[in-house]
Amino acid sequence: MARQTGLIAALDTQDPVTAKAWAQAVGPSAGAVKLGLEFAYAAGFQAVADVAGSTPLFLDLKLHDIPNTVGAAVRALSYLRPRMLTLHASGGRAMMEAARQACDEAFPADARPVLLAVTVLTSLDDHALAETGVTDGARAQVLRLGKLALQAGIDGLVCSAHEIAPLRDALGDAPLLVTPGIRPAGSQAGDQKRVMTPGEARQAGADWIVVGRPITQAADPAAAAAAIAAELAG
Numbered sequence: 001m002a003r004q005t006g007l008i009a010a011l012d013t014q015d016p017v018t019a020k021a022w023a024q025a026v027g028p029s030a031g032a033v034k035l036g037l038e039f040a041y042a043a044g045f046q047a048v049a050d051v052a053g054s055t056p057l058f059l060d061l062k063l064h065d066i067p068n069t070v071g072a073a074v075r076a077l078s079y080l081r082p083r084m085l086t087l088h089a090s091g092g093r094a095m096m097e098a099a100r101q102a103c104d105e106a107f108p109a110d111a112r113p114v115l116l117a118v119t120v121l122t123s124l125d126d127h128a129l130a131e132t133g134v135t136d137g138a139r140a141q142v143l144r145l146g147k148l149a150l151q152a153g154i155d156g157l158v159c160s161a162h163e164i165a166p167l168r169d170a171l172g173d174a175p176l177l178v179t180p181g182i183r184p185a186g187s188q189a190g191d192q193k194r195v196m197t198p199g200e201a202r203q204a205g206a207d208w209i210v211v212g213r214p215i216t217q218a219a220d221p222a223a224a225a226a227a228i229a230a231e232l233a234g
């Protein structure tokens with residue numbers, strides 16, 4: 001059965017007014033807004049809540065620390081009621097289990113966020129990954145960390161669209177697959193290395209694509225988001 005692919009708009013800025021304007025612009029096209037390290041560090045967590053408003057919040061904090069600290073952090077941010085929350089799979093099984101346990105304890109059952117484990121950042125190619133000591137390539141590492149994350153009770157994975165097919169072969173249909181590194185045809189890749197277009201990611205079977213600068217740096221962010229949503233609709 002064909003999967004539906006939704007758009008998450010990454011609102012990477014330090015300015016709450018800009019973020020709010022972008023959130024309104026993408027509202028008709030995006031299923032969630034993503035606020036992350038840049039915005040939270042610059043503007044604070046109350047601004048995160050304000051910008052998201054009633055739009056589902058993808059809170060991209062990429063937690064990565066010892067299990068006790070990550071569990072405590074998850075409890076501390078539960079008041080924000082994120083719909084999705086990220087952590088790094090490379091933090092290990094115990095860290096991910098601590099995050100899952102904290103979610104189960106700190107959130108009401110019907111408001112538990114979807115926990116997403118970042119496997120290999122989409123800004124890394126095989127060469128950059130080898131410099132960190134992982135020498136068998138991004139695909140193998142995504143599969144390794146993806147399996148570990150699911151064993152630890154994580155709901156879904158952040159990966160590039162290139163890894164969707166091998167992940168589905170290995171892990172089946174259940175895990176939610178969320179793919180940044182998305183570039184509409186003709187747009188700049190910038191620091192992203194493992195990229196696909198929105199249409200290619202949809203064909204590959206992404207549940208969600210994450211798109212930032214191709215929307216936020218466009219002359220008309222609302223039109224850019226609408227064009228991506230149309231490409232996803234096929």
Ligand SMILES: O=c1ccn([C@@H]2O[C@H](COP(=O)(O)O)[C@@H](O)[C@H]2O)c(=O)[nH]1
Binds near residue numbers: 158
């Ligand atoms: O592997 C990852 C994990 C997270 N991201 C985040 O997604 C957006 C992408 O923004 P673009 O401007 O479309 O490149 C950004 O917020 C990253 O922090 C990622 O790119 N790759």
